[in-house]
Amino acid sequence: MSAATPPITRLFNFVGSNAGPWLIDHMRSVVGEPIVTASRLSVVSGPVAQLPLETSWLLRGIASNERYVTREEKVALVSRQEGLGRKASTRAALIPIRKNSSWWALTQDERREVFEAQSRHIAIGLKYLPAIARRLHHCRDLSPNEPFDFLTWFEYALSDSVAFEELVEALWASPEWKYVDREVDIRRTHAEV
Amino acid sequence: MSAATPPITRLFNFVGSNAGPWLIDHMRSVVGEPIVTASRLSVVSGPVAQLPLETSWLLRGIASNERYVTREEKVALVSRQEGLGRKASTRAALIPIRKNSSWWALTQDERREVFEAQSRHIAIGLKYLPAIARRLHHCRDLSPNEPFDFLTWFEYALSDSVAFEELVEALWASPEWKYVDREVDIRRTHAEV
Numbered sequence: 001m002s003a004a005t006p007p008i009t010r011l012f013n014f015v016g017s018n019a020g021p022w023l024i025d026h027m028r029s030v031v032g033e034p035i036v037t038a039s040r041l042s043v044v045s046g047p048v049a050q051l052p053l054e055t056s057w058l059l060r061g062i063a064s065n066e067r068y069v070t071r072e073e074k075v076a077l078v079s080r081q082e083g084l085g086r087k088a089s090t091r092a093a094l095i096p097i098r099k100n101s102s103w104w105a106l107t108q109d110e111r112r113e114v115f116e117a118q119s120r121h122i123a124i125g126l127k128y129l130p131a132i133a134r135r136l137h138h139c140r141d142l143s144p145n146e147p148f149d150f151l152t153w154f155e156y157a158l159s160d161s162v163a164f165e166e167l168v169e170a171l172w173a174s175p176e177w178k179y180v181d182r183e184v185d186i187r188r189t190h191a192e193v
Numbered sequence: 194m195s196a197a198t199p200p201i202t203r204l205f206n207f208v209g210s211n212a213g214p215w216l217i218d219h220m221r222s223v224v225g226e227p228i229v230t231a232s233r234l235s236v237v238s239g240p241v242a243q244l245p246l247e248t249s250w251l252l253r254g255i256a257s258n259e260r261y262v263t264r265e266e267k268v269a270l271v272s273r274q275e276g277l278g279r280k281a282s283t284r285a286a287l288i289p290i291r292k293n294s295s296w297w298a299l300t301q302d303e304r305r306e307v308f309e310a311q312s313r314h315i316a317i318g319l320k321y322l323p324a325i326a327r328r329l330h331h332c333r334d335l336s337p338n339e340p341f342d343f344l345t346w347f348e349y350a351l352s353d354s355v356a357f358e359e360l361v362e363a364l365w366a367s368p369e370w371k372y373v374d375r376e377v378d379i380r381r382t383h384a385e386v
Binding site for chain 2: 009010011046062064065066067068069070071073074104107108109110112138140141142143144
């Protein structure tokens, strides 16, 4: 591997501070304890060497194997999805969530039942592909004391802002969300002035 | 919470050194890169404040939600299993394994198919309950660079040594084990002299 090719890592850091490429123009605590406000966001892969001086928070997550998707669903998702970093994707959201102990006490078949049979989580995401690109990061097994279980990062174009709102509202209304006991909604919804 | 009650943690460290309560009398690389030898093993929960001077290795894992077990299987397991730390359990094994990229590219339904329909992993474990007590620790999502994906810790009585060998050999012979690309078998099989 050449020095110019950094190793691919599954670990991503979301740094909220007063510096970074992503403007934060909207932060809202949906349920549970809020996090402090920040005006800019950086997404950093791998270990973080140095934090901006005025860092408000650093949320870490790891891209991992999917826990519920079947092969048939995976084929449908892959055939429609597009990557992060599209030029037109000037809007973004970071939505950290934590699920309660009742969720984690469910068995695999019970969690799948709530996740898809009851909540259509995969079907809802599929409906908004390729418009809403996303990457899911797992936090729960990074350490025993992570503030959230999952971080989802979304990127989309201004013209898909309404679609994104529909997606989020569909998930909020789902039976799966009854298990969410902490959630923060961090957005870049407007253009830079 | 009183000072005498330490917080329950899901993080466990297995420290191989020349000190610690568990004698290691057998270490074998089953497949892939070996780890250096050690004569004693400690199981430490939570963050490790200080390592023994001559530490050979520290393997970390986190007890997490089960990924394949259904409610019916869980009920059967819970009704038969006993905890770690039984007085008669003077024998133990630590078996770290890593699975290859083909495994992690499988979808949930495909992994469950290999794990239980083909390999009877849960049924095999159930057959040896309550004799063989175990705790599974996940490592893969602790960081992007963990040496193993899972650490399983087993405790059993001398009189169940043959049963333990049968259990391990049944798993080694299973289709699931074709995906294992690194495995070390660390045992305390004999009494202290």
